[in-house]
Amino acid sequence: MSATEAASARPADPTASPSDPTASPAVDPQPAPGATPPRAPRAPLAARAAAELVGTAALVAVVVGSGIQATGLTRDVGLQLLANSMATVFGLGVLIVLLGPVSGAHFNPAVTLAEVWTARRGGGVTAREAAVYVPAQITGGITGAVLAGAMFGEPLVEWSTHERSAGNLLLGEVVATAGLILLVFGLARTDRLRFAPAAVASYIGAAYWFTSSTSFANPAVTIGRAFTDTFAGIAPSSVPGFVGAQLAGAVVGLALVALVFGPGRPAEERPAA
Numbered sequence: 001m002s003a004t005e006a007a008s009a010r011p012a013d014p015t016a017s018p019s020d021p022t023a024s025p026a027v028d029p030q031p032a033p034g035a036t037p038p039r040a041p042r043a044p045l046a047a048r049a050a051a052e053l054v055g056t057a058a059l060v061a062v063v064v065g066s067g068i069q070a071t072g073l074t075r076d077v078g079l080q081l082l083a084n085s086m087a088t089v090f091g092l093g094v095l096i097v098l099l100g101p102v103s104g105a106h107f108n109p110a111v112t113l114a115e116v117w118t119a120r121r122g123g124g125v126t127a128r129e130a131a132v133y134v135p136a137q138i139t140g141g142i143t144g145a146v147l148a149g150a151m152f153g154e155p156l157v158e159w160s161t162h163e164r165s166a167g168n169l170l171l172g173e174v175v176a177t178a179g180l181i182l183l184v185f186g187l188a189r190t191d192r193l194r195f196a197p198a199a200v201a202s203y204i205g206a207a208y209w210f211t212s213s214t215s216f217a218n219p220a221v222t223i224g225r226a227f228t229d230t231f232a233g234i235a236p237s238s239v240p241g242f243v244g245a246q247l248a249g250a251v252v253g254l255a256l257v258a259l260v261f262g263p264g265r266p267a268e269e270r271p272a273a
Contacts, residue, residue, distance in 0.1 A: 043102050049132045051103035053140040055095045059107050060144025060224040062091035067231030068152045085208035093201035108218040109134045110250040114181050141224025149228055160226050160233030165241050172213030173245035180217050181253025189261040219243045
């Protein structure tokens with residue numbers, strides 16, 4: 001026990017003056033009202049990048065693998081999509097719970113780049129950190145698609161032939177990504193990020209069904225899904241359009257955050273996560 005701990009363990013002297021420096025307080029002093037608690041130390045950048053790579057790889061493996069499994073079990077496209085979306089909901093929720101404390105569980109360049117913008121106002125990742133996060137996420141997306149193919153005896157790399165370039169699908173990606181950004185940053189603005197695992201997973205599961213594109217909403221996942229010619233694949237020629245729509249959706253989402261929740265508070269006024 002340290003000297004400080006020993007002093008705090010002694011009973012207070014009821015006869016001591018409050019100004020007596022030798023008197024022991026009856027209780028530990030409390031932080032001043034309104035004071036910001038100290039922030040927990042962040043994990044090293046290498047560990048955060050590894051978490052983003054592993055998390056994105058696992059997410060794509062879930063999406064692609066469950067799609068392969070579903071098409072092997074039924075020819076009903078509705079049931080295939082149901083199985084694919086349910087697996088994604090459960091898998092994404094678990095990954096956010098597991099890796100969120102390390103890297104923030106972005107698994108998505110659109111979310112990372114949006115955080116770079118918020119970092120200009122305090123908090124979020126910096127441009128230097130994003131330059132590490134984004135390649136890790138893209139590498140993870142490709143790795144996850146290859147891993148799913150290996151698990152199900154499919155070619156490790158087989159370029160998808162699923163064209164997804166129609167205008168209504170691109171609009172679906174704008175909507176899906178804008179909603180995701182609004183959700184994530186809205187939770188942050190209202191200090192409710194503890195609900196992110198359930199909320200984000202639920203939103204993606206719903207967006208599978210209410211968007212025409214089945215809600216990729218993620219450039220890294222989109223790139224990874226180009227490497228598999230299975231249920232979840234997307235033709236390489238369709239990737240640039242999807243990624244562009246997702247980035248546009250991120251801009252729309254940030255505009256909605258500002259409109260609905262107002263300007264962000266400076267970093268020193270935000271409670272620690």
